[in-house]
Amino acid sequence: MSIEVKQLKKAVANLVVAGEMTIYTALEQKTVFSKCLDHNKELQIDLSAVSEIDSAGLQLLLLLKREANQRHIKLSLINHSQAVVEVFELLNLGNHFGDPIVLSANWKST
Amino acid sequence: MSDFDSALKIFAQEAEQLLQDMESALLTLETDPNDGETINSLFRAMHTIKGSAGLFGFNPIVAFTHEAESVLDKVRNGEQAIDAGLISVLLDSKDHTAKLVEHCLNCPDAALPDELAATSSSLIQRLTGKSPAHTLQSTDIPSPLLSEGGGNMSLDDSWLISLDFKYDALRNGMDPLSFLRYLKTLGEIKDILTFFPDMPQDAEMNPESCYLHFKIAFNSDASKQTIEAVFEFAADDCDIKILPPNSKVNDYLQLLDALDEDHVSRLGDMLLQIGALTANDVTHALNRQARARQTDMEPVKPIGEILIEQQVVQQPVVDQALKKQEQTKQKVAAESNYIRVDAGKLGHLINLVGELVISSAAMNLIVDRHGLSDAGDVAASMNSLVNAIRDTALELRMVQIGETFSRFRRVVRDVSNELGKEIELKIYGGETELDKTVVEKINDPLTHLIRNSLDHGIESPEQRLAAGKPAQGSVQLNAYHESGHIVIQIADDGAGLDSEKIVAKAIANGLIKPDHGLSQQEIYNLIFAAGLSTKEQATNLSGRGVGMDVVKKNIEALRGSVSIASFPGEGTTISIKLPLTLAIIDGFMVGANEVRYIIPLNMVDECIEMDARECEINETEHYINLRGHALPYLRLGDYFHDPKTESAKKRESVVVVKFGQDKAGLVVDALHGEHQTVIKPLGKLFEKLKCITGATVLGDGNVALILDVQGLIETAITRRKRTAAPPA
Known part of the structure; x- marks a missing residue:
């Protein structure tokens, strides 16, 4: 399973996504996300271990954000990995998600 | 921060001045509603305030003045009349804009008080006659980005690219992001909007379908063709619209002016030539026009209107191109001069060209026979010249x-x-x-x-x-x-x-x-x-x-x-x-019983070998079974000669000919290939001859008969009917 779900307390979950967020994993990941959306009031998505993200993965994040807004679920994306930051920058989506993005000092050089 | 403060001060002064001008302009309009210059100054006022407010990020001002500006733009273009009602709304708008400016200057970070927001929306409603668009919500605001003329000042130098990916794009192996990364290598992405209005709710959303749409403001010196080439592989899975930057419009207009005026070209060709459109744009627009023509669902629009609707080119460019086209037409009409020529002389010329075609065929034959390879090149180039002369000579007679x-x-x-x-x-x-x-x-x-x-x-x-x-x-x-x-x-x-x-x-x-x-x-x-x-x-x-x-x-x-x-x-x-013409045709030469015949090439459907698997002959019922279809046929040799030379079973071929809806097979002994055919009418004596329309002289001096395909098909069909019909 590429997503590890930790139920921090009742209705608050922490999800750690590991590996790819691509068309190949989208279906599986979406099922997990949907289930978490149904059962929680607050979601933290840890993106630190996302090695690769493509349009399908991005779509999932966009969907997550929209659903969370509509259902008044507090959603925060944390620890964006380099791959995620690159895509957010490309599409200028940082503001849309509204989560602080922490950059490591040498992230561009690696 | 002092720089910023002083800039804000300038903005405040500028806005105040502009709004004052606007008020006096509006009052002038009340007495003289047709004053174009005054309307222009109104438009400029709103436009400038909007632009400057945008620089400082004062979104409430931008949102409101954008609507006022759009209305004024319509007034300026004569699409909307200005009357007392509109003037009073505009006066209220002016007051409201002043209040918004004041609010933004005093507390730039605070949200708009409800009272002001309510006035904004009610005024917008009065201005446009519709409820305010939810413009500044989330990311789905393509309209301000794509509106031309009144668009954001900073986007004037940018290409506006809109990408609408189709649902299957991801499944077909496309990754929209990779195209954007590639695009970035050509220039600078000034702004990008991602939106997904048709993404269904959670349960119905298929993570393998693509719901993404992008609007991109893109700065680059690349040509439209180059930019389009970025998305070449996505063309099947994505609707791509590329609108040239407003600043390019002037370049295009100049290029249009410089186009030569020797001949009238089509609108699409002209725009293609100056680089405002790509071949794909034109094809899409033409296809759409053809579809409209077929379905009769919507009225068929001129190609220029379709191009503007598809947002691939700006209105002024199309207008200018049309003007240019009209000018060229007039110029060509004025310059065209005719020489009146005696029809007899022309006829003589055509006859001579016919003879030339024949003797050129004769020469080719000799060159072939003697295997003169160096003469072959000369003969080939002369042959193509003769063909060109033939076509031009025939064109002389075209009216x-x-x-x-x-x-x-x-x-x-x-x-x-x-x-x-x-x-x-x-x-x-x-x-x-x-x-x-x-x-x-x-x-x-x-x-x-x-x-x-x-x-x-x-x-x-x-x-x-x-x-x-x-x-x-x-x-x-x-x-x-x-x-x-x-x-x-x-x-x-x-x-x-x-x-x-x-x-x-x-x-x-x-x-x-x-x-x-x-x-x-x-x-x-x-x-x-x-x-x-x-x-x-x-x-x-x-x-x-x-x-x-x-x-x-x-x-x-x-x-x-x-x-x-x-x-x-x-x-x-x-x-x-x-x-199209009666004098010279492209023919297909066949042989039967040592005699050569010409079939007009455009009536030949296909040639098949007789013993091929897909074709089976039924001698008694007079039809050929061609891939499961019964095809009436005629054996040319038997039809024109005595049917006795059955002895030598030679290789036979079937030439399938068609005329309108009808088809038939002609069975021949030999296929000789294409042949330039100069039609010589047969004399009075042979006028009644069925199935032969004329004759031609071959390169070797022999005569070949030109077949009347229509007559032959009819003969074959009636013969087949006669034998197929049950005895009455």
């Missing part, structure tokens, strides 16, 4: 059919007066060209057919109204090219042919038996039989039953054909199909 068509305006006017009908003549395709000799010979048959349509086809105004049609009937003359032929159509929206009457009359005249068993089409074709008229009362125009048979004969003499389509109550369409 537009429009002139012939417009002569019928008078005929229609006079006849409809005489008959007490209201009839309008519509002409399409007048610029279609065909051989002058054909035009002259088609005149009489056309007159006849049009009179028939006027007299028999179109009903009287009373009858038409009773049938729920407009009182004014219409006759359409249409001409177009179709694979080496010209098609001329005479269509009326009258009552259509009355097949019962035709049958009754034909039986009375003894043309057919009561148990005829004819198809609808065959019944319609009866009107071409001599002595048949369904009109009870002959007028001095038509109805005597002579004529249609003559029409058919005349047209067939030109190696053409006539067909009828008719729908009761809706009208009749008669189509005449004629070869």
Whole structure:
């Protein structure tokens, strides 16, 4: 399973996504996300271990954000990995998600 | 921060000044509503405030002034009239803008108080007549980005690219992000909007479908072609629209001006030439126009309008191109000068060209026979020159059919007066060209057919109204090219042919038996039989039953054909199909019993070897089983000679020929290939000869006969019917 779900307390979950967020994993990941959306009031998505993200993965994040807004679920994306930051920058989506993005000092050089 | 503060101060002063100007301009307009300059200054005021507010990120001001600006833009372009009501709304808007500016300056970070927000939306509603768009919510604000003229100042230098990916894009292996990364290598992405309005709710969302749409403001010196090439691989899975930057418009206008004026080109070609469009844009637009034409769902729009709708080019560019096209047309018309040439001289020239074609064929033959390889090159280049001369010489005789068509305006006017009908003549395709000799010979048959349509086809105004049609009937003359032929159509929206009457009359005249068993089409074709008229009362125009048979004969003499389509109550369409020229054709040479024959190339469908698997001959019932279809056939050797040379079983081939809907196979001994054929008419003696239309002289001096494909097909079909029909 590429997503590890930790139920921090009742209705608050922490999800750690590991590996790819691509068309190949989208279906599986979406099922997990949907289930978490149904059962929680607050979601933290840890993106630190996302090695690769493509349009399908991005779509999932966009969907997550929209659903969370509509259902008044507090959603925060944390620890964006380099791959995620690159895509957010490309599409200028940082503001849309509204989560602080922490950059490591040498992230561009690696 | 002092720089920023001083900039804010300048903004405040500028806004105040502009708003004051705006007020006085509005008051001037109240007395003189048509003052264009004043309207312009109003527009500029709103536009500038919007632009400056945008720089400081004062979104409430941008959102509100954008609406006011759009309205003023419409007023400026004459799309909306300015009246007392609008002026008073604009005055209120001016006051409101002042309040917004004040608010933004005093507490730039605070949200808009409810009271101001409410005034904003109510004013927007009064300005536009619709509820305020939820413009500044989330990311779905493509409209301000794509609106031209009034768009954001900073985007003037940017290409506006909109990408609408289709659902299957991801499944087809596309990754929209990779295209954007590639795009970035060509220039700078100034701004990008991602939106996904059609993404369904959680449960229905398929993570493998693509719901993404992008609007991109892109700065680059690359040409439109280069930018389009970025998305080349996505073309099937994505609607791509690329609008050139507003700043490029001037370049385009200048390029348009510089285009040479020697000949009139089409709008799409002109825009393509200056680089404002790509070939894909034009193809898309043309396809869309063709679709509209086919479906009749929406009115067919001119190509320029479609291009603007698809947001691939700006209005001013299209306008300028159209103007240029018109100028060129006039210039060409003014410059075109003709030399009047004696038709006899022209005929002589064509004859000589014919001889030239023949002797060039003879020369090729000799070069081939002696295997002179160095002469071969010369011969080949001369051959292509001869072909070019042939085509040009024939073109000299080509005339537009429009002139012939417009002569019928008078005929229609006079006849409809005489008959007490209201009839309008519509002409399409007048610029279609065909051989002058054909035009002259088609005149009489056309007159006849049009009179028939006027007299028999179109009903009287009373009858038409009773049938729920407009009182004014219409006759359409249409001409177009179709694979080496010209098609001329005479269509009326009258009552259509009355097949019962035709049958009754034909039986009375003894043309057919009561148990005829004819198809609808065959019944319609009866009107071409001599002595048949369904009109009870002959007028001095038509109805005597002579004529249609003559029409058919005349047209067939030109190696053409006539067909009828008719729908009761809706009208009749008669189509005449004629070869483009009578002098020289591309032929296909075949041999049978040592004699050579020419089949006009455009009537040849395919050639098959006789013993091939897909083709099986049935000698007794006279048909060939060609891939499961029964095809009537003729053995050319047997048909033109004594059928005795059965002895030597040679390799035989079948040439499948078609004429209109009909097909037949011609069985021949040898295929000799394509051949430039100069048609020589046969003498008077052979005029009655069936299935031969002419002859030609071959390079080696021999004569080949040109086959009348239509006649041969008919013969083959009747022979097949005779044998296939059960004995009566």
